[in-house]
Amino acid sequence: MMQEGYKKGGLHPLTLITNEAVTIFKEMGFAVEQGPELEDEWHNFDALNVPKDHPARDMQDTFFIKGKPGIVLRTHTSSSQIRYMENLVKNGGNPPFAIVVPGKVFRNEATDANHEMQFYQIEGLVVGKDFSVANMKGVLLEFFKKFFEGEEVDIRIRPSFFPFVEPGFEVDLRRGEKWIELLGAGMVHPNVLKNCGIDGEKYQGFAFGMGLDRLMKMKLKVNDIRVSYQGDLRVNQF
Amino acid sequence: MLISYNWIKSYIKDIPEPEKLAELLTFKLCEVEGVEEKDNGDAILDLNILPDRAHDLLSHRGIAREIAGLLKLPFKENNFEEKEIQSESTDLEIDVQSPLCRRYMGRIIKNVKVGPSPVWLKEKIESIGQRSINNIVDLSNFIMFDLGQPIHTFDLDKLESPKLIIRNANEGEKIELLGFEKMGDATKERNAILSSSELVIADEKDALVIAGVKGGRKAEVDKNTQNIIIEVANFDPVAIRKTAGKYNIKTDASKRYENEISPELCKDAMEKISYYIKEICKDAEIEELVDIYNQKPEVKKVSFESDYISKVLGLKIEAEDIKKILGDYNYEYEVNGNNFSVVIPSWRLDLNIPADFAEEIGRIYGYEKVEAILPTGIPEAKDNDIWKKICLAKNKLVNDGYQEVVNSVFRNRGQVSVLAAASDKSNLRDNLKDGLKESIELNIKNLPLLQGNEVKVFEVGTVFLKDKEQINVAYGDKKNINELSLEDYYERAKDGFSDDSLVYIPKNDHDFQYFKPWSNFPFIVRDIAVWLPEGIPPEKLINIYKSFGTELLVKEPTLFDSFTKDGRTSFAYRLVFQSDDKTLTDEEINIIMDNITKKIVDLGYEVR
Numbered sequence: 001m002m003q004e005g006y007k008k009g010g011l012h013p014l015t016l017i018t019n020e021a022v023t024i025f026k027e028m029g030f031a032v033e034q035g036p037e038l039e040d041e042w043h044n045f046d047a048l049n050v051p052k053d054h055p056a057r058d059m060q061d062t063f064f065i066k067g068k069p070g071i072v073l074r075t076h077t078s079s080s081q082i083r084y085m086e087n088l089v090k091n092g093g094n095p096p097f098a099i100v101v102p103g104k105v106f107r108n109e110a111t112d113a114n115h116e117m118q119f120y121q122i123e124g125l126v127v128g129k130d131f132s133v134a135n136m137k138g139v140l141l142e143f144f145k146k147f148f149e150g151e152e153v154d155i156r157i158r159p160s161f162f163p164f165v166e167p168g169f170e171v172d173l174r175r176g177e178k179w180i181e182l183l184g185a186g187m188v189h190p191n192v193l194k195n196c197g198i199d200g201e202k203y204q205g206f207a208f209g210m211g212l213d214r215l216m217k218m219k220l221k222v223n224d225i226r227v228s229y230q231g232d233l234r235v236n237q238f
Numbered sequence: 239m240l241i242s243y244n245w246i247k248s249y250i251k252d253i254p255e256p257e258k259l260a261e262l263l264t265f266k267l268c269e270v271e272g273v274e275e276k277d278n279g280d281a282i283l284d285l286n287i288l289p290d291r292a293h294d295l296l297s298h299r300g301i302a303r304e305i306a307g308l309l310k311l312p313f314k315e316n317n318f319e320e321k322e323i324q325s326e327s328t329d330l331e332i333d334v335q336s337p338l339c340r341r342y343m344g345r346i347i348k349n350v351k352v353g354p355s356p357v358w359l360k361e362k363i364e365s366i367g368q369r370s371i372n373n374i375v376d377l378s379n380f381i382m383f384d385l386g387q388p389i390h391t392f393d394l395d396k397l398e399s400p401k402l403i404i405r406n407a408n409e410g411e412k413i414e415l416l417g418f419e420k421m422g423d424a425t426k427e428r429n430a431i432l433s434s435s436e437l438v439i440a441d442e443k444d445a446l447v448i449a450g451v452k453g454g455r456k457a458e459v460d461k462n463t464q465n466i467i468i469e470v471a472n473f474d475p476v477a478i479r480k481t482a483g484k485y486n487i488k489t490d491a492s493k494r495y496e497n498e499i500s501p502e503l504c505k506d507a508m509e510k511i512s513y514y515i516k517e518i519c520k521d522a523e524i525e526e527l528v529d530i531y532n533q534k535p536e537v538k539k540v541s542f543e544s545d546y547i548s549k550v551l552g553l554k555i556e557a558e559d560i561k562k563i564l565g566d567y568n569y570e571y572e573v574n575g576n577n578f579s580v581v582i583p584s585w586r587l588d589l590n591i592p593a594d595f596a597e598e599i600g601r602i603y604g605y606e607k608v609e610a611i612l613p614t615g616i617p618e619a620k621d622n623d624i625w626k627k628i629c630l631a632k633n634k635l636v637n638d639g640y641q642e643v644v645n646s647v648f649r650n651r652g653q654v655s656v657l658a659a660a661s662d663k664s665n666l667r668d669n670l671k672d673g674l675k676e677s678i679e680l681n682i683k684n685l686p687l688l689q690g691n692e693v694k695v696f697e698v699g700t701v702f703l704k705d706k707e708q709i710n711v712a713y714g715d716k717k718n719i720n721e722l723s724l725e726d727y728y729e730r731a732k733d734g735f736s737d738d739s740l741v742y743i744p745k746n747d748h749d750f751q752y753f754k755p756w757s758n759f760p761f762i763v764r765d766i767a768v769w770l771p772e773g774i775p776p777e778k779l780i781n782i783y784k785s786f787g788t789e790l791l792v793k794e795p796t797l798f799d800s801f802t803k804d805g806r807t808s809f810a811y812r813l814v815f816q817s818d819d820k821t822l823t824d825e826e827i828n829i830i831m832d833n834i835t836k837k838i839v840d841l842g843y844e845v846r
Binding site: 009013098167190 | 265593
């Protein structure tokens with residue numbers, strides 16, 4: 001009896017993409033952080049300078065938990081960055097630091113080939129005495145150069161608005177000839193630092209966040225992100 | 239927000255062509271989502287106004303002001319011929335009883351003639367996608383899209399007396415609302431029952447309007463209206479937002495109020511609409527203005543150093559550069575060496591702290607001038623333990639032959655559920671096992687399409703229990719699934735396994751191919767066994783299967799059995815056929831198999 005030898009198992013492409021992204025950030029000195037998927041409104045919104053009853057809360061469609069007022073499924077992994085900073089200060093620590101938080105996030109919106117109610121993000125946060133927009137561009141450009149190694153890439157930034165940063169940016173990526181809008185970023189709003197007990201006059205830094213499903217789509221040419229979440233092993237092609 | 243190019247030109251003449259303008263705005267202000275050139279020489283730009291600029295940029299004047307600043311062009315706040323309005327004494331009384339109303343301006347205008355709008359007004363309104371209703375409504379809308387200030391009009395003769403009361407509604411008070419323009423059917427009506435947190439404009443008997451949100455039937459201006467009251471007011475943004483949300487009424491007016499606008503804007507809007515009503519209705523008698531201004535905002539100042547701006551941007555910006563930018567935008571400011579103190583114009587509610595000027599100066603100066611520089615001085619730090627445990631668990635399970643799946647968190651059953659999900663699955667999973675079970679069933683059905691000959695899957699993910707969430711690890715096959723917490727899994731695994739490295743697709747993987755989507759049509763499996771004489775390699779068979787299997791052969795043929803007897807070897811291969819666009823029939827596959835068999839026989843081999 002001869003048989004095709006049993007192959008060892010395999011990882012989901014999202015894990016492979018996440019691991020690659022994390023590796024690139026680690027090479028730039030980032031440490032990985034994690035946090036809960038159920039969050040209170042403080043960590044998901046208020047601490048991030050998104051006040052209650054403010055139109056900015058409409059920018060994200062949030063899942064609220066039944067019978068648990070003030071608890072939501074996190075809409076971004078920024079909430080874990082708040083937890084990180086709170087803990088740092090509580091334990092007597094100070095900037096500088098650089099962290100990335102990869103993880104699952106949730107939006108209450110209709111699903112299609114580009115949207116799911118659950119998806120993965122990786123968000124970065126770098127705070128110190130003088131980390132600047134130039135450094136933010138440096139980190140992001142380096143990331144894309146390595147992530148799309150062998151391709152000609154460039155980035156550019158445009159004005160945008162997210163309550164937790166000021167100034168805020170939309171970051172476009174160019175691969176070859178074409179520019180595409182890819183992620184949001186900005187200089188951490190002094191209120192966010194203050195909310196975590198960090199002196200916003202003394203420290204400054206930048207933050208960014210991007211969709212890992214989107215990166216997977218781009219890198220592996222997956223046409224529909226929904227195939228990721230169906231438990232179907234046909235996605236494990238890599 | 240739709241912006242008319244010609245409308246902008248009424249403020250500043252020398253602006254670049256629409257496409258050029260769109261590019262300028264995209265890189266210096268906000269994204270322009272589309273430019274539509276019109277037959278009449280106008281062009282419509284679709285601007286994605288960011289929430290922090292909704293205070294001043296949901297208006298043509300606001301956009302024009304920005305363009306003038308960016309292009310260093312002269313700008314006049316008024317684009318109409320200001321004439322002294324001859325106003326007559328008034329009986330209008332305005333009683334503001336609620337702090338939710340910051341300013342209320344009212345003016346009676348008598349002897350108006352409600353009718354179709356003049357062509358210029360109709361064109362203007364329609365150019366930005368609004369429907370022309372009548373001259374009075376159109377003028378109100380025109381001013382709103384021009385200045386960003388909503389305006390409401392009442393039919394004076396339908397009121398109990400010439401008195402408006404701005405008060406919180408009585409609990410249970412009813413109001414018959416006007417139809418929803420958005421539904422394109424102005425006759426559709428709706429009644430609302432109000433609560434005491436809501437602000438209304440009332441006469442001495444009834445609520446006439448839900449302030450800032452929606453007009454009521456009682457004092458509606460119609461074709462017989464002769465005398466009107468013009469309302470130009472400013473309301474508390476949070477109250478408007480809550481009310482608009484409660485009734486699910488989002489109007490162009492409520493949108494502007496809930497994003498907050500400056501009460502200073504009222505004056506310009508009242509002057510402008512009075513002027514245009516007089517232009518359109520020559521016999522109109524304009525009465526004196528009544529202005530109840532209870533909450534006048536203080537003039538803000540923001541101070542910053544030019545060095546601070548440079549430090550945030552990572553780019554040396556000189557005080558001279560900042561002076562030029564502030565000058566181009568007509569800011570009033572004082573400068574002392576590197577220190578700037580800027581008087582914030584009333585409409586710039588978004589400018590409050592030095593960081594806001596890092597953005598203002600940065601975007602106008604040009605973000606493209608900021609170089610990409612890698613940061614230095616990041617201290618080494620350890621990764622979070624949970625992350626390392628997750629990596630270790632995944633690596634071990636792969637090493638043990640399991641395939642990873644990522645299932646949906648949303649399920650039919652669970653201990654925790656979400657409110658108002660966009661899907662029917664509103665519970666959060668309390669275990670990974672149920673999802674894995676479904677995944678195993680699905681994949682067993684597709685087994686011929688997969689690599690390997692059994693289905694072994696795992697998932698590492700969060701489950702939601704009544705009072706906590708927890709990261710679990712589950713793994714198994716069709717016989718058995720194990721599930722335990724990440725902590726427990728790690729404790730058991732760590733002694734024999736220590737690899738928590740990050741596995742990803744190697745960069746120099748020469749076999750790398752992009753993701754291949756699969757067909758959703760059923761597949762057909764055929765097994766074929768052939769005797770080959772000694773010395774003939776089975777690759778010969780594979781080549782035949784591949785060349786005669788047509789494009790319907792979806793997978794590399796897999797050898798599932800072979801044995802040698804009397805100097806010959808039997809090779810049994812499994813072939814899987816599937817079409818991208820239809821359900822295959824047995825007949826179609828029979829033809830392919832016949833061709834394969836014929837070829838094999840022609841070569842002198844025996845098909846078993």
